[in-house]
Amino acid sequence: MIFLHLPKLYITMFKPEILSEIKQLVKTKKNILILAHQNPDGDAIGSSLGLFHCLRNIGVQSTIIVPNEFPKFLKWMPGAKNIIIGEYRVKFVEIAFRNADLIFCLDFNTSSRINQLETKLNESKAIKILIDHHQNPDSYDYIYSDTSQPATCQMVYKFIEALGEASKIDEKIATCLYTGILTDTGSFRFKNTTAETHQIIATLIEKGAKPDNIASNIFDCNTSERLKLLGSVLESIEIIPNKNTVILQVTKAQLLELGYQKGDTEGFVNYGLSIIGIKFAAFFMEDLQNDFIKISFRSKGNFDVNKFSRSYFNGGGHINAAGGRSNLSLKDTISRFKNIIQNEINEIS
Numbered sequence: 001m002i003f004l005h006l007p008k009l010y011i012t013m014f015k016p017e018i019l020s021e022i023k024q025l026v027k028t029k030k031n032i033l034i035l036a037h038q039n040p041d042g043d044a045i046g047s048s049l050g051l052f053h054c055l056r057n058i059g060v061q062s063t064i065i066v067p068n069e070f071p072k073f074l075k076w077m078p079g080a081k082n083i084i085i086g087e088y089r090v091k092f093v094e095i096a097f098r099n100a101d102l103i104f105c106l107d108f109n110t111s112s113r114i115n116q117l118e119t120k121l122n123e124s125k126a127i128k129i130l131i132d133h134h135q136n137p138d139s140y141d142y143i144y145s146d147t148s149q150p151a152t153c154q155m156v157y158k159f160i161e162a163l164g165e166a167s168k169i170d171e172k173i174a175t176c177l178y179t180g181i182l183t184d185t186g187s188f189r190f191k192n193t194t195a196e197t198h199q200i201i202a203t204l205i206e207k208g209a210k211p212d213n214i215a216s217n218i219f220d221c222n223t224s225e226r227l228k229l230l231g232s233v234l235e236s237i238e239i240i241p242n243k244n245t246v247i248l249q250v251t252k253a254q255l256l257e258l259g260y261q262k263g264d265t266e267g268f269v270n271y272g273l274s275i276i277g278i279k280f281a282a283f284f285m286e287d288l289q290n291d292f293i294k295i296s297f298r299s300k301g302n303f304d305v306n307k308f309s310r311s312y313f314n315g316g317g318h319i320n321a322a323g324g325r326s327n328l329s330l331k332d333t334i335s336r337f338k339n340i341i342q343n344e345i346n347e348i349s
Contacts, residue, residue, distance in 0.1 A: 033126070034051055047180050049172075049176040050156050054160050054169070097123075100124055109136060110136070133148075144159065150185045182214060192319075244280060247337070248284070280303055293327075293333045294323070297323065
């Protein structure tokens, strides 16, 4: 576990007195919020629900808030109906932040990633605890930041264990944490999947997580519309052979025509990365509600897409998985991307 010296309260969870302090905060604060990032994925929802159930098991109530809607393929998760969608419950969220005593910030490194909730979080007088595995975190009261961890769900498991509450992990918690680790490791395929990850997964299975049921709920949920959309995206494949790079794209018109639902394009970028010889995949998607291009980057080996996205596309993430955005048109964004790849990037291998 890595803790940064950024916050005004610098803590190390290995110190017993700090663990006691956190326990006291959790048990004495009446209004506890759990926040996750905009466009929440399996790790964001899994870590939030995992912590939510753990707090409930030790007799502490909390409220989960996410900025906007999350994909249908995550709504089966235990307790998902308790999640408050910020864009739908504006007044409720305003009151919740005003009354909050303690806020857990999960799976985001900076408040800009919670979109319209950013101002509310920054203005809140509540004590804030960050648990996250992305680079360059903002300053909060307590920070647990470790970029070597493959998923925030793995960090939440270790947090629960460090607090001495591992015995409270039941089937619900195990299911939620397993789901987040499964999705954020690419089904345990990414290189930051470690022996520790598999050891934690084994424990979660012992606690009741059912790998077959979880995988089925996550991956066996295609609609005919999603498969048609995938086909359309795959038809757009363009390879830059001298750079081991592939481009995929989808327009707003295609999304509307093919009945796009939130979460339908999840994982599409990985199809590009599965092509023999490809080390870098970029998926460009016109946003339905806003006038910008959403971009997903994936890589193999040592090519750092987090650095690439931060440098050129107002984004970030991890070494092999990152996101970005562009305010140019789809055509101009892809043209700019090609120019960068050909003229500014020496080698992708």
